Amino acid sequence: MARRTNVPVNPKPARLDFRVYLVVGAGLLSVAVIGWAYMVYMNWGMNHVGMVDMWMPPRAHRQWTFTDFMMLFLMWDVMMIAMMIPSVAPMVLMFNRVSQNKKRQGGHYVPTLVFTTGYLIAWSGFSAFISLAQWPLHTVEILSPMMNNHSYFFSGSILISAGLYQWTPFKEACLRQCRSPLGFLMTNWREGKRGALNMGIRHGAFCVGCCWALMLVLFAVGVMNLLWMLLITLFVLIEKVFPTPTLIRVVSGFGLVFWGAWWILV
Secondary structure, three states: OOOEOOOOOOOOOOHHHHHHHHHHHHHHHHHHHHHHHHHHHHHHHHHOOOOOOOOOOOOOOOOOOHHHHHHHHHHHHHHHHHHHHHHHHHHHHHHHHHHHHHHHOOOOOOOHHHHHHHHHHHHHHHHHHHHHHHHHHHHOOOEOOOOOEOOHHHHHHHHHHHHHHOOOHHHHHHHHHHHOHHHHHHHHOEOHHHHHHHHHHHHHHHHHHHHHHHHHHHHHHOOOOHHHHHHHHHHHHHHHHOOOHHHHHHHHHHHHHHHHHHHHHO
16 A cells, blocks of 8 residues: 655745656647547548548447447547647646655655556546446437437436536536645655556545536537637636636536526427
């Protein structure tokens, strides 16, 4: 079991470490760019099926295979990584800063990649869950092979549920952890690679708890809708840095509930 210890209270980086932060930042940016490029290609391929051999979810009459499920999982996993990297970057950079500080003080240094891997494991778990949830939606033809929603009632229900979740104490608790990278490290620090991996998984779990309902909004507006992917990405980032998070949660909750009700009733 990873040993818990106190994290250094002064994570101010030395000038000699500036290149390390550049490398970490460039790495995160590169992964995000690759993820978004893949999603743009997927979107383009689904709209140009005659020009490229692109995988699409099977129609209702066709049996799903393990390959179909894995392709769906890959799509969600890449999508989640691409959408969440902007908002997790402060956490990853803070971990790198603290780890570098411990190294300068003669402590045990852990590569930032280990912590980031734990975070990605958490979101990969969510991607597996959401892929299993999407599977039957194609079977009953609520979602088309283009992953667009055919049911206004289902879409409206998702929007209302996402709006109501914005007001829950669980959402507030998870968002609090996501908004305070240094605070999370100060209270959850574990030594060694296993400890860093566990911290990444734990923080990733808080992040999933904060954002899972917002990701379900894609079922309502179109899973491969690039505009809404970008809007949700920006909203998640704003939610984690906005100076009055309660206000944005309340306003966004009302907006989603009203929008969902309108889809159902109108």
